Amino acid sequence: MRFTVTVLLALAPLAALAQTVPAPVPASEVFTREEIGHALAAPTPQAGRTMPSAANAPEDDGQWTMPSKNYASTRFSALTELTPRTVKGLQPLFSFSLGVNKGQEAAPIVADNTMFIVTAYPNYVYALDLTRPGAPLKWKFAPKPLPASQGVACCDVVNRGGSVSNGKYIFNTLDGQTIALDVRTGKPVWRTQLGNINTGESITMAPLVAQGRVYVGNSGGELGVRGWIAALEESSGKLLWKAYNTGPDKEVLIGPAFKPAYATDRGTDLGVKSWPPQAWKIGGGNVWGWITYDAELDAIYHGTGNPGPWNAEQRPGDNKWTAGIFARDPASGAARWYYQFSPHDEHDYDGINEQILLDMPFAGTMHKVLIHFDRNGYIYIIERGTGKVLSADPFGPVNSSKGVDIATGELIRNPAKQTRLGQVVSDICPTASGSKDWNPSSFSPQTGLVYIPHENICMDWMNMQVNYIAGTPYVGANVHMKPGPGGHRGELTAWDPVRRGPVWVDKENFPIWSGTVVTAGDLVFYGTMDGWFKAVNARTGELLWKAKVDSGIVSQPISYRGPDGHQYIAVLSGVGGWSGAVVSGPVDPRDGSAALGMVNAMSDLPKYTTAGGTLYVFTLPH
Amino acid sequence: MxxxxxxxxxxxxxxxxxxxxxxxxxxxxxxxxxxxxxxxxDPRVAQYYDNADAVNTGKRLFGQYNCSGCHSNGGGGMGPSLMDDEWIYGGRLEQIHQTLVEGRPNGMPAWGGKVPDQQLWQLSAYVRSMSLPATLAAQNGATPSQTPAPVPREADDHAGWSPPPGTTNDYTTLTTGP
Structure with a gap:
């Protein structure tokens, strides 16, 4: 044993060193909003009030039947019992252990006085009876996904929720199934196998249910999985159509109806030609985030994930149709338009974040737009009918690009931050997980603001040659993340989409990995990775209330009306996900490159929280 | 012995x-x-102890076979950390080799028959080296396991679950608050 003793003494300072969060990137390293934000026209707020349409956001019935609350995805609750004055009395009413200590990213769903929750792997589903004291279990369903599916989940074994529709709770499993359960009994009505773990496929997203169809997409952008979106018949689970996001037009479902707004997206089989030979077959473009249905224009919108591998030098070309957004015909899947946020993405900027559907004044008239908050750091306002970008403004530190050319729609790359083989490129902002990741924003028609939960993290990146081996990671980058300017790693930004700027910003020590919900009482609720659940004033950002829970929060809070007519707030705790893997993994904080480089910026999280998984429900005493 | x-x-x-x-x-x-x-x-294991070439070759293979995609440079991610002293299926060289050959039910692929057996032994030696005090001491910056020490025969003088004190770096036993 003699070889160990002296070495151990030397290790103590090393361990301490490796656990230090790196110094933040200086503010001088990034561009300002004024330098790189662009719009087709100056703001015209007098031209009308920003609102979702009644078709996409019907009157609030007090339930919460889909993660996004409504098709417009406002995550706005019209309940008013909680206000900046009354919220101080908010108290926990009951809690419920989920029995799973991995990242809980789902939204609780409330329908017919029952609450439905799906957990991280092994994807248990619970139905709780809200009409009885303590909300006892009505049923639990264990889908028993293949344990090996944990080995193809890039960033913790998360699940982003299910939806209730026509007496069914519909959700996905990590091993690639979509399952519909009878809400009364918990018994499967149908289950459809869509993914194959042996090619690296998994499913983590929340399915969208609309007009009798269930829309599902796959995960696997870190395993060379070719991305797709599928539509199933809601009543039977039968596959109606499937569209790939790389490859020949006939498989992408690009046909005569495809009318992209920009010249760079016009041509034949660009999903083949914008790649090296055959590379599109293992090129990513997955649909692991949010799909939105537009009842006004009868369209669906969905982002596409990063191209694979991360090492962009192995895939010269624009890599269509990755890192962008599609509008498709819901019945046939036929593409209507596409816009690429990050052509030839070099920084893992998936385009899969949520879109909020609004009617908004622009250039003197009202426009039907979607607002998308991209990983690449820009808030895009896009005309829903055409795919034309009206404005693109940074909402966090950006230097990987120099703005969006508003005439051509093209992201203007910054050559200084292009990634290179065997060479560390330092201080790239935003980081791989983006200015903002999957966790959804909310919109209040009362304030006209969107409430964006996001990150302030940058990174160092080195490309490495990588081989494709089916079912294993296909990444090819050594990444080390670090805090962005200021050193705080998270922000809650209230953003005015009409005037194109922040109204207030609340800073957080850790990245905000939870969604937000905003209420008619002018409150915004969100959770932190160190285990605080908070309410702030929607007009000022002032912190009004907070409660400590058992583990960090990376889920989607909701607001609903209980059987007694009162307002309730529900949220899942359970830290994890990509940013929380250092706790839920477990992952070793001494390796900054662990969890795809996230650990370098999150090595102190184990000091603040432990793994957990609990439903909390809060209300005023009554 | x-x-x-x-x-x-x-x-x-x-x-x-x-x-x-x-x-x-x-x-x-x-x-x-x-x-x-x-x-x-397992008698095949002997030649991979005290073998600098085995750990260095193993390091190269660890990247080429995408092991690093899940286990990073030893700290883990999609797969568990390999640089601490916790071994789910045993941490002796032959136990690691067995894990590589057979795979494990919670996501570890089975590599037996896919990768030459000698390379699996070399990979095992590199994995075993990651948690050696000598390897950890050589860490420079936030990327560990870049200078893997050969695996001393005596480092595996135990059953594989609880390495004797001083034969590994015990990092996970105590966590202190902020």
Whole structure:
């Protein structure tokens, strides 16, 4: 044993060193909003009030039947019992252990006085009876996904929720199934196998249910999985159509109806030609985030994930149709338009974040737009009918690009931050997980603001040659993340989409990995990775209330009306996900490159929280 | 040399490995009725101890076969950390080799027949090296396991689940608050 003793003494300072969060990137390293934000026209707020349409956001019935609350995805609750004055009395009413200590990213769903929750792997589903004291279990369903599916989940074994529709709770499993359960009994009505773990496929997203169809997409952008979106018949689970996001037009479902707004997206089989030979077959473009249905224009919108591998030098070309957004015909899947946020993405900027559907004044008239908050750091306002970008403004530190050319729609790359083989490129902002990741924003028609939960993290990146081996990671980058300017790693930004700027910003020590919900009482609720659940004033950002829970929060809070007519707030705790893997993994904080480089910026999280998984429900005493 | 040297030393009658008359590698620390930890032995392992070439080749293969995609540079991510002292299926070289050959149910692929056996041994040696104090001491910056130390024979002088004090870097036992 003699070889160990002296070495151990030397290790103590090393361990301490490796656990230090790196110094933040200086503010001088990034561009300002004024330098790189662009719009087709100056703001015209007098031209009308920003609102979702009644078709996409019907009157609030007090339930919460889909993660996004409504098709417009406002995550706005019209309940008013909680206000900046009354919220101080908010108290926990009951809690419920989920029995799973991995990242809980789902939204609780409330329908017919029952609450439905799906957990991280092994994807248990619970139905709780809200009409009885303590909300006892009505049923639990264990889908028993293949344990090996944990080995193809890039960033913790998360699940982003299910939806209730026509007496069914519909959700996905990590091993690639979509399952519909009878809400009364918990018994499967149908289950459809869509993914194959042996090619690296998994499913983590929340399915969208609309007009009798269930829309599902796959995960696997870190395993060379070719991305797709599928539509199933809601009543039977039968596959109606499937569209790939790389490859020949006939498989992408690009046909005569495809009318992209920009010249760079016009041509034949660009999903083949914008790649090296055959590379599109293992090129990513997955649909692991949010799909939105537009009842006004009868369209669906969905982002596409990063191209694979991360090492962009192995895939010269624009890599269509990755890192962008599609509008498709819901019945046939036929593409209507596409816009690429990050052509030839070099920084893992998936385009899969949520879109909020609004009617908004622009250039003197009202426009039907979607607002998308991209990983690449820009808030895009896009005309829903055409795919034309009206404005693109940074909402966090950006230097990987120099703005969006508003005439051509093209992201203007910054050559200084292009990634290179065997060479560390330092201080790239935003980081791989983006200015903002999957966790959804909310919109209040009362304030006209969107409430964006996001990150302030940058990174160092080195490309490495990588081989494709089916079912294993296909990444090819050594990444080390670090805090962005200021050193705080998270922000809650209230953003005015009409005037194109922040109204207030609340800073957080850790990245905000939870969604937000905003209420008619002018409150915004969100959770932190160190285990605080908070309410702030929607007009000022002032912190009004907070409660400590058992583990960090990376889920989607909701607001609903209980059987007694009162307002309730529900949220899942359970830290994890990509940013929380250092706790839920477990992952070793001494390796900054662990969890795809996230650990370098999150090595102190184990000091603040432990793994957990609990439903909390809060209300005023009554 | 070993606490229970395979089939021909000690009270061999209560060892499963000898009972089944093979060179089976033991994957559990729980062996009903046994009064001490069982140590299995595979004669193929010997040449990979004290072998600098094995760990360096293993390091190269660790990248080429995408092991690093899940386990990073030892800190883990999609797969568990390999640089701490916790071993789910045993941390001796032959136990690691067995894990590589057979795969494990919670997501570890089975590489037996896909990768030449010698390379699996070299990969095992690199993985075993990651948690050696000498390898950890050589870490420079936030990327560990770049200078892997050869695996000393005596580092595996145990059953595979609880390395003797001083033979590994105990990092996970104590966490202090902010």
């Amino acid at each position: 070993l606490a229970l040297g395979g089939c021909n030393k000690g009270p061999a009658a209560d060892l499963p490995a000898s009972q089944i008359g093979s060179q089976a590698v033991i994957d559990s620390a729980l062996i009903p009725g046994l009064t001490r930890s069982a140590v299995s032995s």
